Amino acid sequence: MTDLHSHLRDRILTTLAGLGIDRAAAEPMVRLDPPKNRDHGDVALGAFQLAKLAGKAPPALATELAAMITSDAIVESAAAAGPFVNFRFRREALAREVLTAIQSDAVPYGKANQHGQTVCIDFSSPNIAKPFHIGHMRSTVIGNALCRIHRHQGATVHGINHLGDWGMPFAKMMTAYMRWGNEAELHKSPMRYMFDLYKRYSVEAKQNPALDDEAAKHFQALESGADNQERRMWQLLRDESLKAFQGPYARLGVTFDHITGESFFEDKMEAAMARVSASGVLEDSEGAQVVWLKELGIKEPCLLRKSDGTTLYHTRDLAAAFYRETTFHPDRILYVVGAEQKLHFDQLKGVLTKMKEPIAKAVEHVPFGLVLSKTDEGKWEKFASRSGNAVFLDEILDEAVAKVRSIIREKNPDLPNADEVAEQIGVSAIIFNDLKNSRIKDVKFDWESMLNFDGETGPYVQFACARLSSILRKVEVSVPDSDQIDFSLLADAERVLLTMMDFGTAVQRAAEQSEPSHVTGHMIALAGEIHSYLREHYVVGEAPAIQNARLVLVDAARRLLTTGLGLLGIAAPERM
Numbered sequence: 198m199t200d201l202h203s204h205l206r207d208r209i210l211t212t213l214a215g216l217g218i219d220r221a222a223a224e225p226m227v228r229l230d231p232p233k234n235r236d237h238g239d240v241a242l243g244a245f246q247l248a249k250l251a252g253k254a255p256p257a258l259a260t261e262l263a264a265m266i267t268s269d270a271i272v273e274s275a276a277a278a279g280p281f282v283n284f285r286f287r288r289e290a291l292a293r294e295v296l297t298a299i300q301s302d303a304v305p306y307g308k309a310n311q312h313g314q315t316v317c318i319d320f321s322s323p324n325i326a327k328p329f330h331i332g333h334m335r336s337t338v339i340g341n342a343l344c345r346i347h348r349h350q351g352a353t354v355h356g357i358n359h360l361g362d363w364g365m366p367f368a369k370m371m372t373a374y375m376r377w378g379n380e381a382e383l384h385k386s387p388m389r390y391m392f393d394l395y396k397r398y399s400v401e402a403k404q405n406p407a408l409d410d411e412a413a414k415h416f417q418a419l420e421s422g423a424d425n426q427e428r429r430m431w432q433l434l435r436d437e438s439l440k441a442f443q444g445p446y447a448r449l450g451v452t453f454d455h456i457t458g459e460s461f462f463e464d465k466m467e468a469a470m471a472r473v474s475a476s477g478v479l480e481d482s483e484g485a486q487v488v489w490l491k492e493l494g495i496k497e498p499c500l501l502r503k504s505d506g507t508t509l510y511h512t513r514d515l516a517a518a519f520y521r522e523t524t525f526h527p528d529r530i531l532y533v534v535g536a537e538q539k540l541h542f543d544q545l546k547g548v549l550t551k552m553k554e555p556i557a558k559a560v561e562h563v564p565f566g567l568v569l570s571k572t573d574e575g576k577w578e579k580f581a582s583r584s585g586n587a588v589f590l591d592e593i594l595d596e597a598v599a600k601v602r603s604i605i606r607e608k609n610p611d612l613p614n615a616d617e618v619a620e621q622i623g624v625s626a627i628i629f630n631d632l633k634n635s636r637i638k639d640v641k642f643d644w645e646s647m648l649n650f651d652g653e654t655g656p657y658v659q660f661a662c663a664r665l666s667s668i669l670r671k672v673e674v675s676v677p678d679s680d681q682i683d684f685s686l687l688a689d690a691e692r693v694l695l696t697m698m699d700f701g702t703a704v705q706r707a708a709e710q711s712e713p714s715h716v717t718g719h720m721i722a723l724a725g726e727i728h729s730y731l732r733e734h735y736v737v738g739e740a741p742a743i744q745n746a747r748l749v750l751v752d753a754a755r756r757l758l759t760t761g762l763g764l765l766g767i768a769a770p771e772r773m
């Protein structure tokens with residue numbers, strides 16, 4: 198919350214107390230949001246819930262509040278509009294509060310102190326021995342942004358890579374490798390090689406279903422815990438995959454606090470199963486063990502042990518939930534996984550709910566849509582294998598960077614460290630494109646719109662940042678301390694200032710709703726506002742008092758854009 202917000206909030210709560218409304222009860226209901234239309238006011242208060250508390254109709258309470266909250270040094274006016282009260286801040290106070298807070302890195306612009314909430318974020322989690330596909334890229338990018346956003350908000354965050362390194366999918370890979378693979382070839386290009394083996398397995402298993410039985414046997418041997426050939430193979434393929442994933446992770450600026458894949462739960466599943474059984478919800482079904490969830494509206498039972506005694510993806514997720522509970526004491530566990538796994542997470546939460554485990558409440562699936570690419574006929578289709586080839590993330594990133602490199606060659610041939618800048622812009626274009634819309638929507642993967650420097654893109658926001666940096670380089674004075682400027686000179690910058698003021702709301706919503714698009718949207722808005730301001734106003738060469746005030750404004754915009762991009766995992770180049 199900004200100082201402007203807390204001042205106004207305090208005035209509202211005091212006024213409500215005067216109307217006999219309990220402060221503590223009212224507190225969570227006083228939310229000051231940006232109004233739909235900025236012409237109506239700077240912030241709006243919806244009186245719906247408060248009116249219930251007051252036993253009045255919302256418009257009546259709104260009118261009463263608007264009349265009672267008179268102007269002061271910060272608040273200029275209050276006006277009721279139906280069930281809302283719209284407030285306006287004094288322009289000088291707006292400029293002073295916003296710019297001083299940004300310059301001193303105060304909350305919400307700077308990082309908050311730890312506030313005691315703990316959030317586990319389970320993200321990326323590719324399956325080893327398989328290419329890092331585009332769906333995992335979405336999880337990686339969204340999860341990374343959520344980790345950064347929650348840290349900014351002061352939560353203790355555990356970013357977890359729940360690698361798929363166990364179970365049947367992996368056993369199939371192992372089977373293929375044992376039949377047809379060799380180590381010298383593997384080391385040459387591990388992911389490609391494993392991918393080719395996997396493809397061969399899929400083709401041959403269609404003709405020869407006995408392959409799947411073989412895979413099941415290998416999995417049983419692996420799960421037996423013995424030091425056998427399967428175990429050695431598992432270690433080799435896991436090590437090679439992790440090494441290969443490191444490339445894309447580094448380029449996307451992603452790190453994990455814990456890489457605890459499915460295999461990590463190998464020795465924790467029996468205890469988990471015992472706990473399910475003790476709670477009385479486990480049932481036998483033709484030799485397998487399941488939990489029925491019909492009463493929770495879930496038709497399919499959750500399968501926790503197959504009749505051959507082996508465990509499943511669900512068994513490991515259950516063990517992981519218990520492990521996270523005792524190890525991290527999380528308030529929330531966010532599973533950033535595609536929408537196609539909705540049933541899986543409904544069942545996981547369902548089993549925990551049926552067991553009356555308190556951790557059930559913390560489990561939140563954060564689903565997202567597909568990535569689509571355009572076919573030659575111009576139709577949007579699931580981004581899959583082009584001509585039967587997997588699309589390796591590294592190659593996609595390379596393509597983006599190469600495209601940006603050629604744009605730079607054309608537009609700014611003298612740019613120093615052009616390769617580094619091209620990498621930053623190319624990667625950011627992909628990240629931003631992924632986070633731009635509400636995550637549940639499908640992402641259209643289209644180079645032209647992604648790399649458009651004038652569109653709603655990463656490069657557009659980065660360009661705004663670089664432009665501000667260039668202005669600051671051009672003046673040969675340093676940015677003054679905000680207490681040295683005359684804020685009344687910034688009355689013409691109200692739109693920029695109001696947008697800056699909204700930063701905290703955007704980040705808070707992103708954290709609450711697991712929706713980084715609130716931050717991308719805010720970045721686009723801020724970049725747009727500062728661009729239009731600079732179209733009409735000069736900075737360099739104005740009278741000293743004006744130049745100084747605008748320098749502080751420009752510097753604040755640059756800082757805020759850099760912070761916002763940072764929350765998305767995107768670097769802000771100084772020049773481009």
Ligand code: ARG
Pocket residue numbers: 319321322323324359360361514532534
């Ligand atoms: N490895 C899984 C997949 O690629 C995703 C794992 C998601 N996390 C989890 N705790 N289930 O489909």
